[in-house]
Amino acid sequence: MGERVAAHTHPVRLSNGALVVSVDEPGWATQLRFLEADLLRRCADVAGPGSVTRIEVKVGRK
Numbered sequence: 705m706g707e708r709v710a711a712h713t714h715p716v717r718l719s720n721g722a723l724v725v726s727v728d729e730p731g732w733a734t735q736l737r738f739l740e741a742d743l744l745r746r747c748a749d750v751a752g753p754g755s756v757t758r759i760e761v762k763v764g765r766k
Contacts, residue, residue, distance in 0.1 A: 709735070721757035723747065726764050733761045 712732045716724040727733045736743065740759050747756035 716762065718756065721754070722760050723756045723758070724760045724762060726762050728764075730763050733763050736761045 709732070712728050713736065714726045716726050718724075725736060727736060736759065743759055744756060748754070
């Protein structure tokens with residue numbers, strides 16, 4: 705979703721269709737939840753349809 709978002713997020717794991725993403729501040733968690741539909745579409749474009757079915761956001765340092 706861009707360099708600004710990437711600077712505050714870190715993918716943790718992909719398991720059973722759930723992409724777990726760590727963010728460094730709660731505000732970024734809110735932003736990613738708001739962008740979830742867009743993120744899922746972009747994941748489908750990169751990794752294939754159905755490879756990521758949901759995004760779980762955790763607040764914590766990288």
